[in-house]
Amino acid sequence: MARRRGNNEGSIYKRKDGTYSGQVTIGRNSDGKPKRKTIYGKTRKEVSGKIAEILTEVNKGLFIDPSNMLMKDWIKIWSEQYSKKKNRPSTWRGYETFIRNRIIPKLGEIRLSKLEPYHIQQFYNELKTEPRLDGKEGTISSSSIIKIHAILHKCLVDARRNKLISWNPSDETDRPHKEIQETKILSNDQMDIFLEEIKKYRYYAGYLLSIGSGLRPGEVLALKWSNLNLKEKTISIEETLTRVLNDEPNAATKTKVITQEAKTQKSKRTLALAKRLAAALRAHRISQVKEKLIAGDKYIDQDYVFATPIGGHVEYRNFYRSFQACLVKCKIPPVKLYALRHTFATRLLEDGEDIRIIQEILGHTDIRTTNIYTHVTQEIKKQSANKIDMHLRKKRQIKSQLQ
Structure with missing residues (x-):
């Protein structure tokens, strides 16, 4: 039988698989009844810590109900708490630029729990015609779209780990492919x-x-x-x-x-x-x-x-x-x-x-x-052509000698 936590610890139980779960009140429904959120963790201490964090946010008015959380809310949290801490400053700067200028304007107002593959696919398709951010002529590069996909995918992976969503909709989209461009060099x-x-x-x-x-x-x-x-x-x-x-x-x-x-x-x-x-x-x-x-x-x-x-x-x-x-x-x-x-x-x-x-x-x-x-390079091609030409000349010379 699951053991209930002690006084002032809230409702935390040990589950059959050895992990722990607990509930915390995050507000009230329209009928006035308590609205609760279930928290999971590997240990009692982990669940207790998560509950304490949520209660602190609720008391400060900062808590966002996952069912109502918008993409822009989660991606801002993810950017600060996950991306910024895991990546080098230069990498995070690039992420922040794409998040602020590309992802939030297009997907920010969609509820995280309602985000579907077609939202993301439409976003990728529209990106192909978007102008560059640096003011130069042309549209956004395929490599930039691939980076945006990587950011969005990582963001949704962490959303799933936090049980904010049950699956990652970016997995069901056509992943952008990089267009092969010739590397420019000096002749x-x-x-x-x-x-x-x-x-x-x-x-x-x-x-x-x-x-x-x-x-x-x-x-x-x-x-x-x-x-x-x-x-x-x-x-x-x-x-x-x-x-x-x-x-x-x-x-x-x-x-x-x-x-x-x-x-x-x-x-x-x-x-x-x-x-x-x-x-x-x-x-x-x-x-x-x-x-x-x-x-x-x-x-x-x-x-x-x-x-x-x-x-x-x-x-x-x-x-x-x-x-x-x-x-x-x-x-x-x-x-x-x-x-x-x-x-x-x-x-x-x-x-x-x-x-x-x-x-x-x-x-x-x-x-x-x-x-x-x-x-x-063009010069190597010319050299190869010259080598082949030399071989062909030798064959013609041998043929003339045989005749």
Whole structure:
């Protein structure tokens, strides 16, 4: 027989399967009778704790009856109590942006318990025609829709775990698929022109690291001199610079720049530096020392390899603008900063480097990510055609000799 809890503990019982359940009054029905909610847990203490939390919310007027809870209510709770605590600040910033601008406006007013697969499917279909958030031309990318699906699915998984819903309606929708897009790189001719022109720019050594070692932009900007051993020509990647939401009380800005640990263990890596890279970094260090002398007491040394004239971190947007200005000078069509990393990987493949070595250098956890670089460039196609042509010529020569 189930044992009732002691005084002041409420109605908590041990169930036949060994778990516990209890009830808590969350309000009154229209007829004035108490409205109760059943709580489940593995232990008596767990159930008691959940009941105490609900009673606190009820007394403060913050409790939302699950049967009346809207999607916007739950997703806000989930964002703060689950997503924010589990994810890196940069990841959570992306989640928050999608939740605020995409999910809540479309699904927010639907009751959580009434959310159906067709609501979600219609949402995904409409997203395909939605404009980009950054103001650029075109519609939202397929990769963004996939991220939104992942957020929504995780949110509903946790709703089910909390017994707010009996099933996950996102499981019954057609999962968005990513459209395969060609990775943009610099051609050999463009690369030669770019490398000559970029020497004139302040962050020359940074761009050289991207195209010569495959570093991500955030990894370049987070580099400290303590990560470099120019004598041994090695570089250690440990952190990345990123912009995240600023949730500090009375913050003057909505976002802030932070240095955070590399995303995965594979991202943390030590690489060998080419001689040209080491030489460029030495020259850059000499220039930085001169800037320190000019700035005097205004210079706050934070050990950044790429710093402002007074020692602060370099903003990604400034690093990007300088890169785009160089492309204009070179008469190269606009590409993202990541094109330098893509170019590095593609050149290694063209030179016959093993795909798994490239995976290690780039810091990819999954070899499938590295495989995007196995697209065949036009130059490789021409080389292959020339090789086939040579074989065909040999066959024609043999045939003529036999005749």
